[in-house]
Amino acid sequence: MCGIVGYIGTRRCIPVLMEGLKRLEYRGYDSAGIAWLEDDEISLVKAKGKLLALDRKLDGVRDTKSFVGLGHTRWATHGEPSEDNAHPHMDCKRQLVVVHNGIIENYYSLKKQLEKEGHNFLSDTDTEVLAHLIEKYLNGDILAAVKRALQDVEGAYALGVLWKGQPDTIVAARKQSPLVLGITEDEAFMASDIPALLPYTNNLIFIDDYEVAVLKKGDLLIYDLREDKIVDKTPQEIKWDASMAEKAGYKHFMLKEIYEQPQAILNTLRGRVLPEEGEVIFEESGITQDLIKKTKMVNLVACGTSWHAGLVAKYWIEKWVRIPVQVDLASEFRYRDLLVDDSWLTIPISQSGETADTLAGLRIAKDHGSTVISICNVVGSTITRESDGTIYTHAGPEIGVASTKAFTSQLAALYLLGLFMAKARGTLDQKAIKEKIDVMLEVPGLIEEELKAWHNRAKDLSCEFSQYPNFLYLGRGLHFPVALEGALKLKEISYIHAEGYAAGEMKHGPIALIDKNMPVVCLAPQDHVYEKLLSNIEEVRSRRGIVISLGEKGDEKLKKLSKELIEVPKVDDRDVNPFLYTIPLQLLAYEIAVQRGCDVDQPRNLAKSVTVE
Secondary structure, X not given: XXXXXXXXXOOOHHHHHHHHHHOOHHHOOOEEEXXXXXXXXXXXXXXXXXXXXXXXXXXXXXXXXXXXXXXXXXXXXXXXXXXXXXXXXXXOOOOEEEEEEEEEOOHHHHHHHHHHOOOOOOOOOOOHHHHHHHHHHOOOOHHHHHHHHHOOOOEEEEEEEEEOOOOOOEEEEXXXXXXXXXXXXXXXXXXXXXXXXXXXXXXXXXXXXXXXXXXXXXXXXXXXXXXXXXXXXXXXXXXXXXXXXXXXXXXXXXXXXHHOHHHHHHHHHOOOEEOOOOEEOOOOOOOOHHHHHHOOEEEEEEOHHHHHHHHHHHHHXXXXXXXXXXXXXXXXXXXXXXXXXXXXXXXXXXXXOOOHHHHHXXXXXHHOOOEEEEEEOOOOOHHHHHOOEEEEOOOOOOOOXXXXXXXXXXXXXXXXXXXXXXXXXXXXXXXXXXXXXXXXXXXXXXXXXXXXXXHHHHHHHHHHHOOOOEEEEEEOOOHHHHHHHHHHHHHHHHOOEEEEEEHHHHHHOHHHXXXXXXXXXXXXXXXOOHHHHHXXXXXXHHXXXXXXXXXEOOOHHHHHHOOEEEEEOOOOOHHHHHXXXXXXXXXXXXXXXXXXXXXXXXXXXXXXXXXXX
16 A cells, blocks of 8 residues: 655655655555656655665755655555665656556556557556556646546556656546645645645545546646546545544544455455456466466465465365365464475465464475465565465555454455466356356445444444453354454454354354353354254354344344344355455454453554564
8 A cells, every 4th residue: 555645835845755755654665765856857766665764865865946746655566675666657758757556457468568669667566657658648748648548547546747848737646546635825735645744734635536636836626537627626624633644534543444445355356357258367476277287285374364264265265176275274284294295286375474384384385395376465575585476465554453454355365366276177167257256346345335334233232242251153164264253353352252163063062151141143144054054043042142143134034033133235146255244243343342442453462463483
């Protein structure tokens, strides 16, 4: 989740840009850079690592008399973290400069075409395509060139463009990536998020998808890209303090990240599906159809929440691909007498890419001859460097210690991997794959529609259940790992003892715990084991347990059996249910933790990344 800052006005721009970037550090980044225009020349300084490295490189130029510039902190998606891949990016003639947050889905085909036309690329990023594409269409008017270039672009973007031919102008545009503008009497600002602008103005303008803005000193115009007309926008007064601004007004980072899940899932799908053709493509992941055809065993290796994602994927892959899958806790895998060989495909799953046990398991699998394709959120992390290939999740930085959007993004990557494997081995036909892609593409929208209702329901339930000392979570099939994840979230952030179980195992021990003081959260979609789950609910009720169910809208039978019901949309293909049933459980855990006064973002004894054994 990159950070963008732009400024044009009467102040020296470098201090303004650096201050703005510092206020966006919470978004996470691996490199940074700024560009400014002075004496008809664009200057550019970039550095890998933290802003301190960039600040040191600015010694001697910090007080340059430039009053217009762009800044950027990069969260890598295409190309490893490096100075070359850091933003801003320039065109061949070094006359214009671009900063970008988002993903250009068709960058590869655009890049190949531009290279044929003589453009010279210096980085591995998708963003550099924008600089050369705008250059291609530039004929004396930077706004017209940006508008024309964006007609060729598929994907998400928030971007800023500066051209030395119009030194009094910054052009900004947005589609599915955040962008906010500010204006004073003799200045104009742009940024990815509110904190960067609050030192200078709290009257802000939020531009919408398919809008492009022209920023000048004390002036800005906004155009609708689709209708090519000027749009009137009224500034909004923002009264947040600095902490609230970083969290976009949410009380905690965890809640913000729960609400970011529709976009995070969509970003993981971007550029990897061709819905009309029923195809999944992994151009840069290192995974090929030939690799899948020769694989005899899939081994998913992970810890904690990532292990739960692997357990869900086991159900998908075995069902669709008809190949054995085992899911190992990395801390156990690394110490077992392994039967791994070169017919195995090992898939480490890690948000950070630095998890010590998962990294150790990766190395052992490679030593045994296994091909290793990792699933990870951080480009250039150790696990990605040591893997034969990587499927990146594109969830953006996750600040809250308890994983939310990283989990559902991992599920999205694993869902696509399962379909890719099914196509390679011929176990699902094109029609079936297309149908599954279509249903998956509906998921972000379904979540977006339900988030507020789920959240309100979680608030209500938290008032009643926050003081119970124990919880039991039950699920069957795909929903057993979701039950495990729901229980983990509750214990992580509320410190309530909670256990997840396969519902069919209840009579093998856990039923002894059930009494009038035991809330039992039951995941009960109307799937092939629905009646079995209802029988489990009856067993809980007969022992006076408190049934909190998650089930499909309109399920009157489940409603009658439950003390409380959280409704989930019914979908045509229930293989996507883990996405829909996970998020209400995250919100329930969050609201219970808030009720108990817990430190939600930094729960006791836990670290975001476990980098030691």
